[in-house]
Amino acid sequence: MATGFCSSNTCLVLNRRSDSIFRHFPSSYPTSWSTEKRSSIRTMKCRCQSTGTDEPKTKMNLFDNASNLLTNLLSGGRIGSMPIAEGAVTDLFDRPLFFSLYDWFLKYGSVYKLAFGPKAFVVVSDPIVARHILRENAFSYDKAVYGTLFEAEHRSTFYIPYWNIPLARWIVPRQRKFQSDLKVINDCLDGLIKNAKETRQETDVEKLQQRDYLNLKDASLLRFLVDMRGVDVDDRQLRDDLMTMLIAGHETTAAVLTWAVFLLAQHPVKMKKAQSEIDAVLGQGRTTFESLKKLEYLRLIVVESLRLYPQPPLLIRRSLTSDILPGGYNGDKNGYEIPAGTDVFLSVYNLHRSPYFWDKPNEFEPERFLVQKESQGIEGWGGFDPSRSPGALYPNEIISDFAFLPFGGGPRKCVGDQFALMESTIALAMLLQKFDVELKGSPEDVELVTGATIHTKTGLWCKLKKRSNI
Numbered sequence: 426m427a428t429g430f431c432s433s434n435t436c437l438v439l440n441r442r443s444d445s446i447f448r449h450f451p452s453s454y455p456t457s458w459s460t461e462k463r464s465s466i467r468t469m470k471c472r473c474q475s476t477g478t479d480e481p482k483t484k485m486n487l488f489d490n491a492s493n494l495l496t497n498l499l500s501g502g503r504i505g506s507m508p509i510a511e512g513a514v515t516d517l518f519d520r521p522l523f524f525s526l527y528d529w530f531l532k533y534g535s536v537y538k539l540a541f542g543p544k545a546f547v548v549v550s551d552p553i554v555a556r557h558i559l560r561e562n563a564f565s566y567d568k569a570v571y572g573t574l575f576e577a578e579h580r581s582t583f584y585i586p587y588w589n590i591p592l593a594r595w596i597v598p599r600q601r602k603f604q605s606d607l608k609v610i611n612d613c614l615d616g617l618i619k620n621a622k623e624t625r626q627e628t629d630v631e632k633l634q635q636r637d638y639l640n641l642k643d644a645s646l647l648r649f650l651v652d653m654r655g656v657d658v659d660d661r662q663l664r665d666d667l668m669t670m671l672i673a674g675h676e677t678t679a680a681v682l683t684w685a686v687f688l689l690a691q692h693p694v695k696m697k698k699a700q701s702e703i704d705a706v707l708g709q710g711r712t713t714f715e716s717l718k719k720l721e722y723l724r725l726i727v728v729e730s731l732r733l734y735p736q737p738p739l740l741i742r743r744s745l746t747s748d749i750l751p752g753g754y755n756g757d758k759n760g761y762e763i764p765a766g767t768d769v770f771l772s773v774y775n776l777h778r779s780p781y782f783w784d785k786p787n788e789f790e791p792e793r794f795l796v797q798k799e800s801q802g803i804e805g806w807g808g809f810d811p812s813r814s815p816g817a818l819y820p821n822e823i824i825s826d827f828a829f830l831p832f833g834g835g836p837r838k839c840v841g842d843q844f845a846l847m848e849s850t851i852a853l854a855m856l857l858q859k860f861d862v863e864l865k866g867s868p869e870d871v872e873l874v875t876g877a878t879i880h881t882k883t884g885l886w887c888k889l890k891k892r893s894n895i
């Protein structure tokens with residue numbers, strides 16, 4: 426699950442963007458990079474999902490100026506000496522926030538302050554800084570609650586904090602909608618909890634673990650929690666657990682499968698390669714844990730999809746104490762001081778597409794994970810080394826030293842990562858065993874992404890065709 430902004434309600438326009446960023450840091454390429462690589466980076470045109478122009482269009486109006494003044498007064502002014510991306514709030518409305526964050530990452534570097542609207546944020550796009558926040562100094566940072574994220578996005582980019590005004594939740598339409606959406610979810614979960622409690626069979630964990638869930642009528646995680654916790658179980662606690670699992674397990678896995686199919690539809694050769702692997706390992710049979718181990722290419726497709734389209738693209742933290750963030754790859758060697766209460770956006774999307782840590786960062790190359798990579802002269806980064814996590818079925822943040830973070834890292838890392846990865850691989854194997862996926866129209870038609878759904882200007886974007894061997 427994800428405590429970050431998910432890609433819901435986002436606009437995806439596959440355009441070529443300019444390489445202006447690379448002109449900003451030409452001297453910062455690692456010395457070990459070959460001249461060829463340096464020049465390929467300089468001339469590279471990213472295919473990130475950006476409507477990017479070289480410079481953000483910044484037409485600040487009176488509200489923006491007042492708002493930025495407020496930002497500085499409230500918190501931003503106290504946030505260290507890092508580069509600042511500032512501008513008009515309206516710049517953020519045209520497209521999803523994390524696309525703009527990518528452009529500013531390329532322009533301002535791995536750690537910068539975002540000063541739009543009434544609140545300032547620190548945006549981090551670097552594995553060394555991510556490792557500091559998520560693992561090395563994890564207990565100095567608090568984690569935002571998933572359910573509030575859309576609201577958080579809105580609140581971070583609105584001129585005044587009107588939601589603090591008494592009665593606003595009843596009067597303002599979007600706040601009313603937020604409350605009513607929450608009620609629908611809560612009512613549904615309360616019904617499930619009531620039912621599970623009425624049919625409770627209290628027992629201890631050991632007996633529960635030995636239970637034959639295949640023959641249980643109502644086998645669910647809720648059933649397990651209620652039976653284990655007994656009469657005193659608190660409804661609210663159960664509801665929170667369920668809400669976490671609901672969002673954690675459903676939206677994220679659906680998204681990675683959607684993106685995997687989207688990418689395969691655009692790369693028929695790679696799809697055929699995956700199908701050959703499935704045919705050789707499974708034939709027309711079902712996947713087992715043993716066969717999953719042999720479906721290497723398919724597993725890499727899943728992780729490469731997560732690299733290009735991490736769900737969530739942002740992790741959010743708030744510093745509980747003052748701290749010094751490392752400068753990261755191209756930042757200040759002395760780091761950046763931040764006060765307690767600073768909100769940090771850790772952009773997984775930027776990390777995963779960083780031209781400093783990945784070759785051809787915007788290309789779909791599942792094979793990339795098979796290649797060990799030295800640190801390339803980047804001080805403080807350990808490179809990509811599978812031997813750091815022996816036996817791992819999938820690449821992770823340890824192998825990549827925090828350059829690959831689809832499940833976060835440190836003590837608050839996703840608890841469902843292995844389950845989600847295996848589930849996604851099996852689902853993809855079952856689909857490709859029987860069907861080819863084909864893109865309808867061109868990728869440029871893809872316009873809007875809503876969670877796991879991809880809409881296009883032309884309607885349906887992808888079709889399934891029964892394979893000839895079926």
Ligand code: HEM
Nearest residue numbers: 426427428673674677678740831832833837839840841845
């Ligand atoms: C592809 C699927 C998934 C992705 C990409 C994903 C991603 C993430 C990420 C990035 C975090 C850390 C958020 C942060 O540090 O702020 C997280 C946390 C979490 N995930 Fe997942 N997740 C997935 C599937 C699942 C599944 C299937 C479950 C449960 C069955 C799950 C349960 C959780 C829970 C409970 C947390 C919170 C951990 C904590 O705060 O201590 N996730 N997930």
